[in-house]
Amino acid sequence: MQTLASLDYAIILAYLIGTLALGLYIGSKIKTGSDYFLAGRRLPWWAIGMSLVATDIGAVDIVGTGGAAHKHGLVVGNFEWIGCVPAMIIGAFVFIPFFWRSGVTTIPEYMERRFNVSVRSALAICWILFMACNLGIMLLASAKMMAVHLGMTVDQCIYLTAFLVGIYTISGGLAAVVYTDMIQCIVMIGGCLLVLVLGIIDLGGIDQFQTELKKQEHVQQMKQDQKIAAEEQAAAATNELSHTSLILPADSNTPFPWTGIFFGLALILSPAYWIGNQAIVQRSLGARSEFDAKAAYVWGALLKNLIPVVVAVPGLIAFVKFPELKDGDQAFPELISYLLPVGLKGLFLAAFLAALMSSIDSYLNSASTIVTNDFYKRFYRKDASDKSLLMIGRMITFLLVVWAIGFAFFLKSDDAGIYTIFQTLMSFFQGPAFAILITGLLWKRATGIAAFIGFVVGVCFSILLFTLNQESVCAALGIKPLFQISDPFLYLSIWAFVVSFSLIVIISFLTKPEPAEKIEGLVFGTKSKRRPA
């Protein structure tokens, strides 16, 4: 394994100092809770758009998507393409302006206005659990990769990254997060682009890359054929080579058959993420105008077109260069070690740190926003001043950093793919969360009690499906696994959504409608309220 040279360290250090300095400078301007949580509602579209992309593409995605592309092929690009772009465009013109006008600070806050406090609390708890776990996963993902290159232990890397991100997020809040994300987006895309270009040059150009990719697919196919029964060989031979395909058959033995990608990802997880994820929506709530909120999403959608090219394609290059690699999550680190010379390796590691920091800072800030606004202010100090909210927000951010470190150490013993853990966590509640969001926004007749029951039952149903798919549970009950693909997280979200949505519709018809004055301005088709100045 190559080690870093002084030049590499100098580049990494320059990047870290620059980020910290910017974060601390912005932090010095923060005076109130509104400044901290919503950047004083002064953010421009270009910064928000880049921040959206940087937040979405974290270290988890660089390591995880690269690894998944190495294992499953270009199909993972769906997560950035059809799994982002259409939802972002629809969100830009329909949902985001609606939230911006309503003047809320968090999505759970909207849920209380539309439904009741139980729905708000249930959703806020789910988001907090998700974000808290995700923080640990992100820290571990980064530490695994940094340890390979920096000659440090995984434990040391966890402490280092938590310290760096913690300082500027605690200090500068959303504004620091968005502006450092913007720089991180540029560094991250530049760094990944570098690996992509050098990788293709190393393979002898694009044509040679395609030829080698097909050759490698044939080798893998032949190995697979040797393992399967004779009658299945004919069928396997007729299958199209899948590593460069975005659409895989419904019975494909990957977590990404087209049914999951279309119904689970494009129709449920993606819109749930882009219009219902606090970490994502929060920055558009801090936009300086309704137009900026919309433009940020459109700008983000344009950038999203580029992401699979710079993140997933290097996974395919690793598939050609290191076909025998057993751990997909090692694809990107191996490629960097092999491809990058002194200096450029430092630049890529800075890009990787950028990806890591941009996601962690966002989740830290958003988790802190939810705890402060949806729990502390809502239940403990309704009359809390804006200044005291700032102090509480900073304190909670610090506690979340400590928690993230602890959870990262807990996860260290788990050998499952990072990406899979992340997606499974989301699929437990994203379907039900989307069901209450969409019915709340679009259907006047949806009632609070129906939303609460639909959400809770949907989450429980999702966990039940996940449990019924575990080998140990199936063996104990003497049943076959429920799903025939590995890691069926996309299917979990589909069924959880269907159950939640159906329950909300049925129970809403059985319960008393919400008063018209309560839902005014909160549902499409009702009179719009202008946001408070």
Next chain:
Amino acid sequence: MTPLHHIGNFIRELVIQIPLWCVRILFLGTLIAVFLWVLRLPRETTTPENATHWYQNLKIWACLALAIQIVIYSIF
């Protein structure tokens, strides 16, 4: 076998019958539908109040993002 297994098997058998070219049309059709919806949006929802230049119309950039998607899903 639980009732959930029976439901799952029934749906699985059903979707396996759908040929991949139909699936591709479904993916492309969805993207084209969103593209057409964006084209039909009223100008006041896609431009700032005092817009003076063509590039301030978000409709153009949204359509560009979707057009790239349509090309990608046509090829891969």
